[in-house]
Amino acid sequence: MATGTLVDVVMPQMGVSVSEGTITRWMKGVGDTIEADETIVEISTDKVDAEIPSPASGVIKELLADEGDTVPVNTRIAVIDTGGGGGNGGGGGETEPAQAEAEGPQAAAPPTADAPPEAPATASPAPPAPEPAQTPAPAAEAGDEDGDDSGRTFVSPVVARMLAEHRLDISQIPGTGRGGRVTKKDVQTFLDGGGGGQAAPAAPEAPAVHDVPHFAPPAEPEPVQAQPAPPPPPAPPPAAAPAPPAPAAVPAQPAAPAPVSDGDVEVYQFNTIRKVIARHMRHSIDTAAHVTTVIEVDMTGIVGLRKKWKPVYKERYGVNLTYIPFIARAAIDAIGRWPWVNAEVQGETALIKKHVNLGMAVAIDDAKGLMVPVIHRAEEKNLVGLSRSVIEMADKARTKTLTPDEMAGGTFTITNPGVFGVLMGTPIIPEGQVAILDVETIVKRPVVVTDEHGNDAIAIRHMMFLCLSYDHRLVDGAYAAQFLAQLKENLERWDENAFGL
């Protein structure tokens, strides 16, 4: 029952497909005062990093999740005491003096309809029990089930959750339920380090590594070191062989790399963004048939135009004119002629997109992270609009204030490693798209040019490579080449009247 003075803070739904979020940083601690709309926590989700405003003014009563915890959407993560007295339950109205209603206006009675408590507040998501060190059960155990083991295939919800939480391999856990099903108790017994006489004889004191939360899975092939965060356990013995030898034959795992002393390696635990990048990149490589084609563009004309118009743009529009809007506009116009590069492949169907929602790859966190904000309906924007959008999106990415919508729906993406001077690349196509354009550096080079009379001469020109990675499932080489040729032509024969001035 709501007390009327306590307000829950829940993990917000940051986009339709987002189901969980990670607490990145609490801005307030228990006992701190907070104003409504003041940032209470920074979170990180699949789609977006965000600062979450407090839903109410008051004092932080409880923080229910730690930094680094990943919790489902709508989970209570904090409680704010908005003041105004003790938290005695309402609903019953039992403390109300009986006379109040008989005499005065009938203001006090709450309708019963609101009686049920509104906060589901499922019990705390994670069992507080410290994860004990455990050793793998003998592999033989798994095959040793008596009789029917049909139950082994069914995994109950709570068992599935525990396996995931502790990163356990179910085949290592003896099942005692119906038909050999692994029950919650079986998992608990396994976690408690043996019991029921089933577990492996304890290996000689496992190295301290195994005391670290989440890093004792028997199946984990890598000798993951302690996370940087928790303080080291008292006097860890110099790392021993990370996998305690199981008595029975465990299928030989690749020999663990030679142990390294703590000083040689910094262990970086993937953050949410890193995990998402890793997953998406891998998935794209696994599905799209990647090909990269390169074309060389003479940017001399654009270089001159940019030089000329840059101060004007600054003055009139307050935007810094870079090369990207030129290339974006030229690419959009080329898409108009070659629309299949602005598409999505679903199985054996291609969805050719009518609008160009232009993804802009933006490096964040000192180039240790990547975000791809999307300029929606980019074809409707002129050079000024594109300039503004590019700057705005890049800023939002770096300050992590992009909304989920601003990162969704991309149909074609531009990435620009050229700013670092690189010459060529073979980028990975973003999921749900079929092409990505890699913009390279512009360098002055001696080039053979031919004048209108057919005379050749060597000239110094501003040259740039554009590399297009595309999905060969839909886009063939000839199509991509002609798209690139069109793009090249758009850039080399830039119509100055198209500046929108």
Next chain:
Amino acid sequence: MAIKTYLQAISDGLREEMRRDQRVFLIGEDIGVYGGAFKVTQGFQQEFGEDRVIDSPLSETAITGACTGAALMGMRPVCEMQFSDFVSCAFDQLVTVAAKQHYRVGTPVPIVVRLPSGGGFSGGPFHSQNPEGFFAHCPGLKIACPATPADAKGLILSAIRDPNPVLYFEHKHLYRRIKGEVPDGDTAVEFGKARVHQEGSDLSIITYGAMVYTAEEAAKAAAEQDGTSVEIIDLRTITPWDREAVLASVAKTSKVIVLHEDTHTSGFGAEIAATIAEEAFEHLDAPVVRLTAPDTPIPFSPPLEKAFLPQVEDVVAAIDKLSAY
């Protein structure tokens, strides 16, 4: 603190509240001169007079309607359905009038309807029912189903003081059979707060009313049999009901039996089971089991009634089955 029967506890609660609050009066069939069919109000008319302990005509509609009107005029009426089965005659007054008054007009209807309910002594189809499920479906009503003497008193006090219409189900089979300590004085029990009847770690039984004791006996048998540790949650009130307590228990044990004496389909257990599925799915290690009476009227014949009502053996069997799952 004194040991009292469940019936005495109700009686004491009513008497104390009538002494404390002049607005409280009782009305019902044969509750005055005769002291009520179960003698809950024996001696009340002598103490409080005919104006505050009113023998009514045989009309549950009239009784409930009169209570609603009196409540609107500032009184705190407590009426008795001689048997909870008869409340069907008062359905319209409760569901259409009393439950919606505050929503429609803003005026509270602080009435209490006492409902001697439940079977177990061959009362037959008209004198043994547990009709709480009908009313749990109706927003605007509160429902209490005390299991212990302490709660019987504590909840009747809260019910009378509550500004909403409250249905107070008192289980007839507990009246004189169940004795327990009842704290002296003003010991109102808050609605919506479940009670852990006994703690356990292997399995939870969510129940209320007389079935708390059926669960208790079954849990004892299971513990003796193979050491199974059963947690029993007594909801005490079903509107509002204590979701947090139920979900916490499910999170702890991961196996649940929802037990009630009411019939199966759309019984309140369905609501509990659905809520567990919705909000504690990832804590479940086995399907939620509902243990209820079957979907038939309550038989008069003693052997048939025994077959109809959930028995200790039925609960033990369900515990065994869930334990082995």
